[in-house]
Every structure is written in C-alpha cells, then in structure tokens.
Amino acid sequence: MNCNTQICKCGDFSGVFFGQENCIAPVGFTRRLAFMPLLDAAGNRNFIDFGNGGTIATMDDTFFDNLTRVVSNDKKLYISPRIENPEYAPQDDDVEEFDSGRKIVLGQNGTEWTVLLVGDDASFGSLSQAKNLKCGQWGMFEIDSYGNLIGDASQSSAFKLYPIPLDGLQINFERKKKTASQRITIKFNIDSDYEEANTYFIPCSLMSVNLVTLPAIQLLSMKKTTGTSDTTTAIHVTLMTNIPANLGQTPIVGLSHTDFTATKEDGTSATIASVTENPDGVYVLNGTYVSGEDTTINLNYKGHVAPPLVAPIP
Amino acid sequence: MRISFNVEAFKNLSRKQVETMYAGNERALKKALEIFEQLHPADVEKKVNIKPKTKKK
Numbered sequence: 001m002n003c004n005t006q007i008c009k010c011g012d013f014s015g016v017f018f019g020q021e022n023c024i025a026p027v028g029f030t031r032r033l034a035f036m037p038l039l040d041a042a043g044n045r046n047f048i049d050f051g052n053g054g055t056i057a058t059m060d061d062t063f064f065d066n067l068t069r070v071v072s073n074d075k076k077l078y079i080s081p082r083i084e085n086p087e088y089a090p091q092d093d094d095v096e097e098f099d100s101g102r103k104i105v106l107g108q109n110g111t112e113w114t115v116l117l118v119g120d121d122a123s124f125g126s127l128s129q130a131k132n133l134k135c136g137q138w139g140m141f142e143i144d145s146y147g148n149l150i151g152d153a154s155q156s157s158a159f160k161l162y163p164i165p166l167d168g169l170q171i172n173f174e175r176k177k178k179t180a181s182q183r184i185t186i187k188f189n190i191d192s193d194y195e196e197a198n199t200y201f202i203p204c205s206l207m208s209v210n211l212v213t214l215p216a217i218q219l220l221s222m223k224k225t226t227g228t229s230d231t232t233t234a235i236h237v238t239l240m241t242n243i244p245a246n247l248g249q250t251p252i253v254g255l256s257h258t259d260f261t262a263t264k265e266d267g268t269s270a271t272i273a274s275v276t277e278n279p280d281g282v283y284v285l286n287g288t289y290v291s292g293e294d295t296t297i298n299l300n301y302k303g304h305v306a307p308p309l310v311a312p313i314p
Numbered sequence: 315m316r317i318s319f320n321v322e323a324f325k326n327l328s329r330k331q332v333e334t335m336y337a338g339n340e341r342a343l344k345k346a347l348e349i350f351e352q353l354h355p356a357d358v359e360k361k362v363n364i365k366p367k368t369k370k371k
Contacts (some may be wrong), residue, residue: 233335256318273323273335276342278315286335286342288327 027201028145030086031212033115033186034079036163038137041074046139048077048151050202051159059207068217069305079143079216081121083186087114091189110167110190117184122173125243129219130171130184139163140188147204147211154198161202165191215303218242220252222299222306225282230295235262235285235311237297242306251281252304259301260285265293289313317342324349329357 036046048067050057057063067077091109098104117126140163142150151161170187174180190196204211221242228236237260239252255275262270262285272287289295291313299306324332324346332350336343351357 233331254316257320257323258318271323271326272320273327273332274317274319274342274346276315276317276339287323288331 027142027148027150030083030115030142031145032080032082032143034077034141034143034149034211035133035138036077036141037074038139038163038165039074041072045155045162046075047155047157047160047162048141048149048202049160050206054158056159056206059202059209061209064209064211064214065302068214069302077141079211079214081117081126081216083115084118085114085116088112089114108192110192110194111196112187112189114185114187117186118181122182122184125219127171127173127184130186133169133186134171137165138169139165143211144201145212147207148201149204149207149211150199150201152194152198153200154195161200164199165194167191218304220299220301220304220306221249222297222309224309224311230289230311230313232289232291232313233286235287235289235295235297235313236283237285237309238282239299239306240281251279252301253277253280255283255301257285259299261298261300262287262289263296263298264290265295270295315341317345319346319349321349321353324353329354 036048038046040046050059050063052058064077068079069076089112091112093108094106095103096106116122117130139152141161144150149161152164153161155162166188168187168189170185172185172187174183174185176182219242221240223238223240224230225236225238230236239255240249241252243249255277257272257275260272260275260283262272264270270287270289272285274286276284276286278284285297289311293313295311295313297309297311299308327335327350329347329350332346333343336346
C-alpha cells in the first residue's frame with residue numbers, strides 16, 4: 001500500500017530502467033470495464049486467482065463462467081457491455097509552490113475516468129444495474145481491445161490480479177436527443193492511494209475466451225407460479241426477464257433439468273427428476289422434496305442469474 | 315409442453331414415487347415409467363411375475 005504522505009521512500013531507489021523486451025506489446029484501448037467489489041463479505045480483498053498450484057490456470061469458458069456467474073455476488077466479476085468514448089484525465093499532483101519557485105509535491109491524485117454505455121446497452125435495465133455501483137466499495141479491471149485483462153498487481157501475490165480501487169462513482173442517464181443516442185455516463189476516479197505503476201495485465205494469449213465478446217450476465221426474475229401449490233413432488237416456478245410485469249416482460253424458454261438446482265434445509269441437494277415447461281417460461285420441477293421444510297431453488301443457467309427462490313413444502 | 319428428464323435421478327426413485335410425481339400428467343407419466351423401467355429391470359420382472367391371487371377352496 002502506498003502512503004499519501006510519502007511519494008517514495010528513502011532507501012527504495014532502485015533505478016529507472018526503461019529498457020523492455022520488444023515482444024511485450026502495449027495494451028490496446030479500453031473496450032469494456034469489469035467491476036468487482038473491493039472486499040468480499042468477510043472483509044478480505046477480492047482478486048482474480050489465475051494460478052493453479054504454481055502454474056497458470058486454464059482460463060477458459062468455465063473459468064470465466066465461475067467468476068462472472070457461479071461465485072457469490074460479493075466476489076463476482078461484473079463485466080460491462082462495450083463502452084464508448086473512454087476518457088482518462090490524470091489529475092495533477094498536489095503541489096505547493098513557494099515564492100522562490102521551489103515546488104514540493106504534497107500528494108498524488110487519481111485519474112478521472114468517464115465512459116459511456118450507449119444505444120441498447122443504455123436501457124433502463126442497464127441503468128438500474130449501473131446504479132448499484134453507487135453502493136459499496138468497488139474496484140475495476142479494464143478489458144482492452146485485444147481482450148487483455150488489466151488490473152492491480154501491487155500485492156506481490158503470484159497469479160493474482162486485484163481490482164483497481166475506485167472512488168467517487170457517478171452514474172448519469174441521458175435520454176435520446178435528435179443528434180445523440182440514449183446514454184449512461186459512468187464517471188469515477190482511480191483511488192488516489194493507488195499507484196498506477198502497479199498496473200499490469202493478464203494477456204489475452206493466456207485465455208481461450210475472448211473477453212471483448214464474452215456476453216454480460218443477464219439478471220432474470222424467478223418467482224413462484226401464481227395460483228399453484230408446491231408439494232413434496234412438484235415445485236412451480238416462473239422465469240421472466242427482469243423488468244416490471246406488464247411492461248414487456250418476456251418468458252425465458254427452453255430450460256431443462258440441468259438449469260435448476262434444489263437444496264434442502266440441511267444444505268444437501270434435493271433431487272430434480274424432471275423439468276416441464278408449459279406454457280412458455282412456466283416450469284414444474286418434479287422431484288423429491290421434504291415435507292415441512294423449505295427447498296431453495298437456484299438457477300444454474302449459463303449467462304444468467306436470478307435471486308434464489310425459497311419454496312416452503314407443506 | 316416441453317419436458318426434460320434427469321435420467322440419473324430415476325435410479326434413486328421408487329415406482330410409487332414416480333407415479334405420485336406425474337399423477338394427472340399421463341404423457342409425462344408414461345415417459346417417466348419407461349425411464350424407470352429401463353433403470354430398474356428387476357422391478358419390471360417382479361411386476362410381471364406377480365401371481366394372481368386364487369381363492370382357496
């Protein structure tokens with residue numbers, strides 16, 4: 001951790017060697033942002049662990065599916081849609097200048113970022129999700145135009161990349177104008193304690209997934225089907241897009257038994273023997289559920305999440 | 315109506331459980347029993363070998 005009151009520490013001088021291997025290319029321009037809570041529910045710094053027992057992990061579809069969908073919300077990586085017009089404005093250091101012309105650097109200031117989500121990516125749904133960034137402490141990774149994942153490598157932990165800490169997150173929404181599309185503006189500062197020289201990246205060459213095109217995760221609504229009663233052999237759920245009912249909410253169709261999991265009160269799995277869909281988006285989960293207990297239904301549908309549904313079994 | 319069966323789950327179900335589960339949905343019940351019987355051939359055999367009760371004279 002850098003200390004605001006010391007720009008560098010005495011005795012730390014280790015030279016300024018700019019010579020670099022030619023094969024390490026500079027990163028591209030910012031194409032997407034990936035937000036991650038700075039701390040998990042237990043208060044520990046979150047990070048992307050791309051190590052696997054001393055070697056680099058296989059960063060494939062499963063790796064990123066786990067990171068963006070499967071892990072708990074306090075540890076998830078939330079990848080934005082494509083961003084437009086990224087602007088980075090490095091803020092000058094705080095400097096005191098004396099009459100003699102001597103300047104003393106008092107502290108550094110973080111870079112101010114402004115990015116846009118536009119068109120379809122600036123829907124009211126996206127806006128309601130982006131607003132959640134105003135709650136809690138967030139960090140971010142950049143995804144550049146090559147698919148490199150750029151983050152904080154300051155913790156000296158092998159195979160771990162940390163989110164770059166942010167502050168002052170602002171979300172603004174602008175309606176479509178005659179000459180401008182509907183847009184969500186996201187503004188933030190890189191935390192002034194963050195030393196940008198610690199920025200590094202996981203090269204896209206180590207991944208078998210293209211982060212530039214990886215779909216963002218969609219939030220769905222999973223509710224108990226109205227007018228039905230759950231039993232020890234049937235739980236009824238309705239799965240829809242997550243917008244207010246009667247405002248164009250559409251059913252999520254074509255799910256199978258692998259797209260749901262059922263958990264008993266003791267934390268063990270309950271058996272789902274089959275899933276029937278009739279009509280669209282309305283599912284019956286036939287299985288064996290314990291009478292007098294709550295069964296928790298979780299969605300296990302790639303690219304989508306939904307808050308778990310608790311079904312009390314009579 | 316679309317239905318997907320978790321064939322693996324049927325290994326741990328009894329015929330009675332399957333019948334209860336799909337009571338009132340004939341199409342699903344028929345398919346479920348097919349799966350069940352494939353996984354529990356002994357159960358089918360047992361059913362076939364049940365001798366009709368005869369009244370003692």
